[in-house]
Amino acid sequence: MDVYFSADVETDGPIPGPFSMLSFAIVFAGTYDGREFKRADTHEKRVYHELKPISSQYEQEALDVNGLDRQRLLLEGEDPKEALTKAANWIREIAGEGSPVLVAYPLSFDWTWLYWYFVNYCEQGSPFDYSKCYDIKTALSVKTGMPIAQSGRSSVPSHLRSHRLHTHHAIDDAIEQAEIFANLFEWEPPHGRDKPQT
Template identity: 60%
Template sequence: MVLGQHIIREQAKISQGRPKNFGRGVDVYFSADIETDGPIPGPYSMLSFALVYAGAYDGTTFYKPNEYSDRFYVELQPISEEFEEDALRVNGLDRTALARRGLPPSEAMTAAAQWVREIAGVSEPVFVAYPLSFDWSWLYWYFVRFSQEKSPFGYSKCFDIKTAIALRLGRTIGDAGRQNLPAAFQSGLSHTHHALDDAIEQAEIFAKLFTEEPPLV
């Protein structure tokens, strides 16, 4: 599939680091990952999340970070008494401890929104996840519900790596999961279910969509 395999590579030049200025019309990407104690926000709680500056794109050039050092990570107090043991087994977080030492959601979400806007300046912050649907539903809900700044990503400024992988490689969505990534698109990091680790891993995969040629088969 010529379009899926070549459109990003042909349209984007690659530059290391950041643009000199984040001007209007530039997309500034933030790789996001969350850990929760259940499937949906409201009845259940988001226990931690991370946002990592993952690059910028001005329509011509993709700016790849030299390192993923611009990062925001926080652990939150639960907002309800409901939880699923299976979710806690995956992420290893302690709800009881977080009730004591976690940040109140209003403080965490306001600080996160301010941090995103500080990094992006007048440019457009774009939320990046793999897959997008789960992480976006939680963070958008928490931003709207708790942040004094509301959502820095509006209601729709987001990028789904899974869909991009499907288009780039000419695959179905069902065949575009992490477990099926070709070596050229894999991160060198492990998927640990720690939000910061996984947000950085995801940022590396995202950058490779712009910088790596897809395999021929």
């Protein structure tokens, strides 16, 4: 059984290593056994961590977007090893005998950061192995028939959107994403494909 976890990260630059992940949230989003999808009843099952930066480099533009205080995190942020190990243990506990699957929108950004951090800072490595992931952007493209280039968050049809605001706070955005994911997973477009409804 797949056990889905919606994840969002906030960073101070474009790639891990030279730059730092400043916060991340992971939210239980649902399960799928190959026949039945069950969305999460609530989004209370979640973890959130703010991390100590790992390098001196940063891009002010990234900080302006997420509003995190990098200087505060240098003093008060969690050690990445402790935070990533706690998160991995929590994911495995929630998943039980199921297979944890990372869900993100777009997957390429959040996966890159979380996989790199799990591999570098968690003794057990990534709870999502090296490829257990689900890209909402690709799923939207397949179900609507839109090209990938036109399948960004702003193109989500109104009946699939979350009612939550996209705030660039990791918890808010991970929950918003979990709702879009579940709406999209459950949706059966007429005649196989449907164009966005604005």
